[in-house]
Amino acid sequence: MSRIVEPKILAGFMELLPEKQMMMNELMETIRKNFETFGFAPLDTPIIELSEVLLAKAGGETEKQIYQFNKGDTDLSLRFDLTVPLARYVAQHQNDLTFPFKRYQIGKVYRGERPQKGRFREFYQCDIDIIGRDKLNIMHDAEIPSVIYNILTQLGMKDFTISISNRQILKGFFEELGLEEKSTDILRGVDKIAKIGKENVKADLLSLEIPADKAEKILDFITIDGTNAKVIQNLESLGIQNESFQTGLTELKDVIHGMEQLEIPEKNYKIDLSIARGLDYYTGTIYETTLNQHKEIGSICSGGRYENLASYYTDAKLPGVGISIGLTRLFDQFQNRGFFKENGQRTPAEVLVLPMDENMDLAFRYASKLRAEKIPTEVFMEKAKFSKKMAYANKVGTPIVAIIGEDERATNSVVLKDMKKGEQQTLPFADAVSFAVKFHAKQSDNRPKLIDMQKPLSPSKD
Amino acid sequence: MSRIVEPKILAGFMELLPEKQMMMNELMETIRKNFETFGFAPLDTPIIELSEVLLAKAGGETEKQIYQFNKGDTDLSLRFDLTVPLARYVAQHQNDLTFPFKRYQIGKVYRGERPQKGRFREFYQCDIDIIGRDKLNIMHDAEIPSVIYNILTQLGMKDFTISISNRQILKGFFEELGLEEKSTDILRGVDKIAKIGKENVKADLLSLEIPADKAEKILDFITIDGTNAKVIQNLESLGIQNESFQTGLTELKDVIHGMEQLEIPEKNYKIDLSIARGLDYYTGTIYETTLNQHKEIGSICSGGRYENLASYYTDAKLPGVGISIGLTRLFDQFQNRGFFKENGQRTPAEVLVLPMDENMDLAFRYASKLRAEKIPTEVFMEKAKFSKKMAYANKVGTPIVAIIGEDERATNSVVLKDMKKGEQQTLPFADAVSFAVKFHAKQSDNRPKLIDMQKPLSPSKD
Secondary structure, three states, X not given: OOOOOOOXXXXXXXXXXXXXXXXXXXXXXXXXXXXXXXXXXXXXXOOEEEHHHHOOXXXXXXXXXXXXXXXXXXXXXXXXXXXHHHHHHHHHHOOOOOOOEEEEEEEEEEOOOOOOOOOOOEEEEXXXXXXXXXXXXXXXXXXXXXXXXXXXXHHOOOOEEEEEEEHHHHXXXXXXXXXXXXXXXXXXXXXXXXXXXXXXHHHHHHHOOOOHHHHHHXXXXXXXXXXXXXXXXXXXXXXXXXXXXXXXXXXXXXXXXXXXXXXXXXXXXXXXXXXXXXXXXXXXXXXXXXXOOOHHHOOOOEEEEXXXXXXXXXXXXXXEEEEEEEHHHHHHHHHHOXXXXXXXXXXXXXXXXXXXXXXXXXXXXXXXXXXXXXXXXEEOOOOOOHHHHHHHHHHHOOOEEEEEOHHHHXXXXXXXXXXXXXXXXXXXXXXXHXXXXXXXXXXXXXXXXXXOOOOOOOOOOX | OOOOOOOOOOOOEOOOOHHHHHXXXXXXXXXXXXXXXXXXXXXXXXXXXXXXXXXXXXXHHHHHHXXXXXXXXXXXXXXXXXXXXXXXXXXXXXXXXXXXXXEEEEEEEEOOOOOOOOOOOEEEEEEEEEEOEOEOOOOXXXXXXXXXXXXXXXXOOOXXXXXXXXXXXXXXXXXXXXXXXXXXXXXXXXXXXXXXXXXXXXXXXXXXXXXXXXXXXXXXXXXXXXXXXXXXXXHHHOOOOOHHHHHHHHHHHHHHHHHHHOOOOHHXXXXXXXXXXXXXXXXXXXXXXXXXXXXXXXXXXXXXXXXXXXXXXXXXXOOEEEEEEEHHHHHHHHHHOOOEOOOOOOOOOOEEEEEOOOOOHHHHHHHHHHHHOOOOEEEOOOOOOHHHHHHHHHHHOOOEEEEEOHHHHHHOEEEEEEOOOOXXXXXXXXXXXXXXXXXXXXXXXXXXXXXXXXXXXXXOOO
């Protein structure tokens, strides 16, 4: 072979070494398990769809980013989110599904954006949605923040805020000001307040030809602050009677009450009337989630309530509520900030069996017993000096090394070394199995949290 | 909205309803867990790669099936297997990896085949490979069948055979007959014996201008039968001395010995000299796995040993051994034959909380407690008659239903109904939590196997 092709991947695509991949998988697994704990059923849709179906609704910026191509005579596109495939799926299979339909999907989506630091062209989204037929009880909106809370705390995060609002409240407020026609533009400006500050939002509002006194009122409104009870009291005291406002306020109160019953600590959520999620898509409750010490990351988990999921595919009315986590970007951001606790393991194996010579008999029997107990176990089989074998053990970072040589074979025993403590002991075969079983159980019970944001930060690379 | 686009997906793409998707996920999870139990580290490579990199080696039939397209000026392709990306990955990251490098990858691959029953254009492959640098001990080849054995038995299969051979043995045998130049063509013919029968293979061999006596010898050789010990004895007694044959035989003996130490029951594996895996790729051990009562499915898990993984990307010599499971096809075949035990569940939830009225307080508190115990729990929140609520419970198939009404709220208790047994009891809140915890633990311990091939077959749709 003379021609060597340089092995490389495309810019904007994430690929990890084993140590990092294992952390990524743990992150994903924590999300997945929580989705299932809340009763969401798994869904897996094709990555390639017919362009006429996938792009029924798309337009503008989104469409430009699509990976679209022909195979034979067929016009194909790669999915760019998990919401459009969900809409298509629910419309297509509505007679076979049970409503409310609760599904989660974790999968890769594709957007051919200009590559830049922190932006990916292939990235995982983790979505949950609850879809009703004709209607969907507002209390579902209270469960969504409980999912977010459980995921983040199980990962090891504490200092985060789930911001919650309701678009009907803002809509009603704009109506009250006689600005309903400008509400989309106002929302777009208001949504930026955390990024650009109050003064710049005010300038934006004035540029929309909103009178200064009304601009002030809008700013006062979206910055209403205090405990959730206080904010609600404040909203009630405004005396706005139109239907949008009243509906939104009632919904928000119900949702906040539900969140209390679900025992989400109040320090982790907050009514914030300035969040608007930019999109026209959402019609009721909206969510954003930020890390209090790292607001620069932006929202790590957002979503909301929408009136109709699949109007492009069916006449059935399908209201829903959901959230999405941009997992690839999140992993990248956390990694750049050194949030992950690294344990130095490059393998899922907890036990590495090191035979001293080339006889694998006892090593294989021991490994086989541990695997039958579901203990991840690797056998090192290469011919090498013992020092080289130990160097391998140190590199892959298994917590336990089992050494087996001629003596051990003669006595049917195993030398077990705890690599962290540096302790070593020789145990009869059966005891060596029990030792590993106990060690494994302890590992599973005392699994350290994946994320530790308290430790000294490595310099951010953003 | 007046224009409705018909919601549909492309032919050759699999999409499942929740009940089936949960079975697919369980199948995948069993495979994944076993891969990790054997110490394979996870890998996730991009689905889109540069065509010049991905297709460095491809040609002929494969290339025609590739989804290849341009985005801007870049020529892109979707991966068509997980082996080429592995080769690229190992070559690219060789200085950061520890060898032997054991990785698994479970992911979708794409082949634009003509769609036909049982063929998919998007399908999951589940691969494991062990890659050495310069060399890789033969005993790794003994561990691979242990992975297959563990996966299949954990899924509930018993009556299967892992066929094992070594290409050096066949190569040496053909050398002995003076037919080494025709060995690739012969292998191609020989590999079909299970499908087309002895007589047709003989005709094929004669059409290659192989003398009739040698064709007979080949047929006798590849149909050598008996216990593994007998087959090895038989091979030794042939007195063939060339290096290929001797190397292959020694390797095969080592591998069989290792498989014994790994405690794979002998009824589940068998030396079979007729398997050849068609490809030039494999150079030593080869594996195929068939269901004894369903040979028509073909091999459900195949692979082997190769001399050099990544010669197109690096001068480093990277020998390896691995197997691949075509998961999507396997699921489809099993499903068509009714092999899956269906439990009627359309949700991961084990407990469905049914509030009698619109007050969710106690329902939410109970659900929250169960979720803290990692018990998948759903709350039904829609306004409906009680009979409709129970109809929903029956449809989604949760084993436990927790009913909460005014009385329960007044007494802080929960009515629990075991849907299978039809038994119902009212328990104080704390006891209702304990009940669910115990039920969940029992469910996890006594999880029925996914597959039951003994039950009456539903008519095959193939």
